[in-house]
Amino acid sequence: MRLSVVGCSGSLPGPDSPASCYLLEAPGVDEQGRPRTWRVVLDLGNGSLGALQRLVDPASVDAVLLSHLHPDHCLDLCGLYVLLRHRPGPPRPDRIPVWGPAGTADRMARAYDLEPAPGMHAEFAFETYVDREPFAVGPFSITPVRVEHPVETYGLRVEHQGAVLAYTGDTDTCAALTPLCQGADLMLADSSFVDGRDHDAGIHLSGRRAAQTAVDAGGVRRLVLTHLPPWNDPQVCLEQARAVWEGPLDLAGPGSTYDL
């Protein structure tokens, strides 16, 4: 599967990147057994729907997977709703599955100032995560894992033909990160905080804590730091991670791709 970073700015869009959004693409087959590409979007944070259009027609994605309902992870679902509802031409024949925490449908309706019924139910088929219960989207197997953040938040472990992507969502260090990240070919880790500067517990990882998580989980092949807010010095985050992680290490950048 191919991971494309659409947006990786933490907590709000930055001058060079939208907020969180990642596109995953993989080969599979359609209902008639003919080959086709499957696409899922992990998070749709503010600003990301614009950049996503450079890569794919957003109306064509097979599912949207929201880690949680903070605006930097979900708010551009409002834009996708507008696109599906009002773009001229034949409408998409089915609804796009949108997976998220409990209350996602009502929360997104409020975000667009809609009544809860019909809300966005004509455009999206809302599904609610069950902690550690896998589900499939085409050839992808996805396991949501509840992590440590002030609101209900899930990391997402995505598997395709033996390759594993572990996306932490927003989280502080917690025991759930081990089953989420163990053996991942690529761990895409929240690294918002800077050690020595940010002291609040239960919200975000730092570069060093992300790296320690990768070490503790075991078997992680590549660590990619993401969700850096615009006020961070990315080099400081890298150095703090490098202090405990000897393997391949990158900063997520908008437009960068990884083949797993």
Ligand SMILES: [Zn+2]
């Ligand atoms: Zn966030």
Ligand SMILES: [Zn+2]
């Ligand atoms: Zn958050």
